[in-house]
Amino acid sequence: MADPGNQFLSYLGKLSDADWAKFVAELQPAIHPVDQKAVRIWFAFFPVKLSKALSQSDDSEATAKKLILKGRYRLADQVDSSAEFLYGHRYWPQVKQAVALHAEGGVQTPLDAQIRDVARKVAGEVNAPVSLLVGITAVAFGTLAQVGLDVFRQPAAAGRYGSMWKKSPEQIVADRAKDDSQGLFGFLRSVNKTFTVTYREYEAGCSFKLTSQQDVTMAGRKYERDYHAEDARCMPGEGPIPVECRSASCGTCWVGILSEASKISPPNQREKDRWRYFGYEGFTGEADSPIRLACQMKAHGNVSLVIAPWNGMIGKLDEKEKAAAAAS
Ligand code: FES
Numbered sequence: 001m002a003d004p005g006n007q008f009l010s011y012l013g014k015l016s017d018a019d020w021a022k023f024v025a026e027l028q029p030a031i032h033p034v035d036q037k038a039v040r041i042w043f044a045f046f047p048v049k050l051s052k053a054l055s056q057s058d059d060s061e062a063t064a065k066k067l068i069l070k071g072r073y074r075l076a077d078q079v080d081s082s083a084e085f086l087y088g089h090r091y092w093p094q095v096k097q098a099v100a101l102h103a104e105g106g107v108q109t110p111l112d113a114q115i116r117d118v119a120r121k122v123a124g125e126v127n128a129p130v131s132l133l134v135g136i137t138a139v140a141f142g143t144l145a146q147v148g149l150d151v152f153r154q155p156a157a158a159g160r161y162g163s164m165w166k167k168s169p170e171q172i173v174a175d176r177a178k179d180d181s182q183g184l185f186g187f188l189r190s191v192n193k194t195f196t197v198t199y200r201e202y203e204a205g206c207s208f209k210l211t212s213q214q215d216v217t218m219a220g221r222k223y224e225r226d227y228h229a230e231d232a233r234c235m236p237g238e239g240p241i242p243v244e245c246r247s248a249s250c251g252t253c254w255v256g257i258l259s260e261a262s263k264i265s266p267p268n269q270r271e272k273d274r275w276r277y278f279g280y281e282g283f284t285g286e287a288d289s290p291i292r293l294a295c296q297m298k299a300h301g302n303v304s305l306v307i308a309p310w311n312g313m314i315g316k317l318d319e320k321e322k323a324a325a326a327a328s
Pocket residue numbers: 242243244245246247248249250251252253254293294295296
């Protein structure tokens with residue numbers, strides 16, 4: 001008789017980015033507002049098409065080179081830390097264990113219902129609202145689908161798991177809506193307003209100031225910190241967001257935006273075309289995509305963002321998919 005766990009994993013392995021997008025859209029109302037965009041960003045940062053291109057390749061190093069991948073693009077190397085920017089990450093060890101156990105049972109109900117069931121179970125165990133568990137549980141299923149059960153069921157490594165967040169989820173959502181005060185007559189000023197960009201909400205000191213005239217990557221340059229030690233793609237003196245061209249040509253600076261879209265300048269047609277070229281739009285191609293090229297953004301208020309851990313030209317994979325679909 002077929003192993004139910006294997007059947008379930010084979011079902012997970014067949015899901016495409018479009019399938020995951022559908023599940024995540026269905027789950028959105030059940031996810032706490034603090035993590036609604038973060039979950040969409042996670043699935044954009046770790047697309048199935050990239051993981052399949054690497055795992056199905058005879059020479060993954062050559063494939064990585066062909067796709068011009070830089071940074072930390074392998075999810076298997078960061079199973080316990082890839083979702084640090086989700087508030088629900090504090091429950092990762094428990095969620096991971098529950099999802100691994102669930103996978104061995106090979107349940108056959110719709111996946112979004114399974115995600116809700118596991119989230120409910122863990123919420124009871126950790127005594128937290130289910131809404132804080134749904135997003136991180138979806139991420140755990142997404143991780144399992146890409147890295148396989150043998151890697152996924154390893155106990156969570158020692159880590160900070162949300163211990164650095166010092167605010168409630170409601171406070172974080174409220175903070176995202178606030179802007180820096182512009183002083184007594186600030187409302188009269190239409191230029192040179194000053195705002196704050198936060199690039200790691202869960203860690204104190206991970207923010208910089210910018211004026212409404214500057215693009216987000218330019219403003220980050222002024223701040224002294226060894227960003228290169230944190231991310232080898234960051235060049236000395238260039239700030240926390242990796243950049244190469246600053247003209248929407250290289251795709252290095254892609255980020256996920258946690259703030260409301262009204263806080264930043266909207267993407268122009270060139271930026272949207274480049275998303276498709278780089279292949280970043282795949283999961284979040286919707287009109288309200290949280291994915292942006294930081295070098296093309298100006299702030300209209302305080303902005304909270306997440307820096308993508310890698311960059312590359314995975315738009316080439318979409319071309320391959322289209323050709324395969326046309327040939328079938
Ligand atoms: S730095 Fe090259 S696209 Fe933004």
